Amino acid sequence: MKMMITCEQASFLIDKEQYTLLSAKEKFNLRMHLLTCKFCTLYKIESHLINNEIKRVVTFNEAEIRLSDEQKSRIIKKLKMEED
Amino acid sequence: MQSTVTEINPERWVHSYGDYLYNYALSRLYSKDLAEDILQETFLYAWQSRDSFSGKSTERTWLISILKRKIADHYREKATKKEQGIEFNTPFIQGDFLQGKWNDERAPHDWGVDEDDLSKDENFMRSIRQCISHLPDKWKAVFTLKHIEELTNNEICEMLDMSDNNIWTILHRSRLRLRACIENLWFKKI
Numbered sequence: 491m492k493m494m495i496t497c498e499q500a501s502f503l504i505d506k507e508q509y510t511l512l513s514a515k516e517k518f519n520l521r522m523h524l525l526t527c528k529f530c531t532l533y534k535i536e537s538h539l540i541n542n543e544i545k546r547v548v549t550f551n552e553a554e555i556r557l558s559d560e561q562k563s564r565i566i567k568k569l570k571m572e573e574d
Numbered sequence: 575m576q577s578t579v580t581e582i583n584p585e586r587w588v589h590s591y592g593d594y595l596y597n598y599a600l601s602r603l604y605s606k607d608l609a610e611d612i613l614q615e616t617f618l619y620a621w622q623s624r625d626s627f628s629g630k631s632t633e634r635t636w637l638i639s640i641l642k643r644k645i646a647d648h649y650r651e652k653a654t655k656k657e658q659g660i661e662f663n664t665p666f667i668q669g670d671f672l673q674g675k676w677n678d679e680r681a682p683h684d685w686g687v688d689e690d691d692l693s694k695d696e697n698f699m700r701s702i703r704q705c706i707s708h709l710p711d712k713w714k715a716v717f718t719l720k721h722i723e724e725l726t727n728n729e730i731c732e733m734l735d736m737s738d739n740n741i742w743t744i745l746h747r748s749r750l751r752l753r754a755c756i757e758n759l760w761f762k763k764i
Contacts, residue, residue, distance in 0.1 A: 496674025498666040505746045509720070509727075532682035536753050539689050540702070544721050547699045547706075548601060555600060557592045557610075565592070565614050569584040572618055 495519045500530045501537075508541050584621050591634050595641055602645055602718050604707035612648060616641045646733065649715035653734040660710040662747055665754065680754065685761050698760060705755035713748045716741055 495503075500523040503516050512520065524531055557565075595616065599609040620627075620640050627636050665680035667673060676682075692698050709717060715734065719725045720741075725733070727741050736744075 496666070497676045498664075498674040501750065502742070502746050505749045506742055509745070529676045529681040532684055533753070536682055536685060536757075537749060539685075539692070540749065540752060540756065542689070543693060543699065543702055544706075546693055547702050548722055555593075555597050557588075557596045557613075561596075561610055562588050562592060565588050565610070565617060566585050568614055569588075569617055569621060572621060573584070 495523050497523075497527060497530050500524070500527065501533050504530065504534045504537055508537065582624050582627070584617055587617060587620070587633070587637065591637055594634070595637060598638065599641060599645065602722055603648070604703065604714065608648075612641070612644050616644050619644070649719065650734060652711035653715050653736065655712065660712065665750060682753065683757060683761065685757070687761075701756055701759045702752070705752050705759065708755060709748050709751060713744050713751075716744045717748045720745060 500520055503512060503520045506512065506516075507520070524534065592613070596609055596613055599612050600606065603609045603612065616637065620637055627633070631639075665677050667675050667677050706714065706717065716730060716736075719730050719733070727738050730736065730741055731738055
């Protein structure tokens with residue numbers, strides 16, 4: 491079985507697969523590896539979970555964070571220095 | 575005739591668009607201080623180049639385009655710096671016959687959670703943000719361009735002058751580290 495890939499390679503493919511299509515060979519190698527590897531199977535679940543959550547994190551953050559009055563006056567002060 | 579020009583007033587910008595631009599910067603830079611600095615630079619640049627504002631777009635759109643450029647400059651600066659100091663502490667066994675296998679102590683644990691429950695939890699999202707913010711600057715730049723700006727690898731290659739392989743490696747290492755960070759922060763609080 492010279493086709494066997496390591497966990498290091500499998501986890502790389504698990505991540506890559508979430509951005510792009512894998513080649514047939516990569517897919518096959520990954521599937522074979524996952525059949526017998528419980529750590530990489532967990533990695534796959536968690537990596538997908540994180541991927542989904544990151545999407546949420548992005549929109550979540552764009553909600554309400556305001557500049558404090560202190561920050562605003564700091565910025566304005568510096569701008570005024572520049573104007574003069 | 576001069577009315578549009580005289581209306582340009584940076585203090586009003588700060589009050590009208592400050593919050594929006596700040597949020598935009600913060601969600602891409604993960605640091606309040608840094609976001610404030612970049613915002614400052616944006617307003618300053620806008621002020622200095624106010625003559626180039628044609629009024630074709632709205633003021634807000636114009637300011638965002640400047641902010642985007644400033645953020646891109648920041649990423650570029652971080653990405654072109656030598657990678658010194660970035661330690662990648664691999665979770666895989668190196669250099670013996672188990673080469674490439676998970677190191678037992680660093681291998682994934684079963685989180686045993688329901689994803690739907692997790693995603694309702696704002697603290698969990700905060701933990702993820704915190705973990706992203708701890709990535710090395712260069713990785714953070716690549717990771718953010720990929721996930722927030724949704725750029726292709728080609729676009730990132732061009733922008734940061736990196737190879738495609740380099741980007742895959744950085745994305746993968748970032749994700750390995752994120753996973754471990756989240757596990758430490760969230761699932762080992764027993």
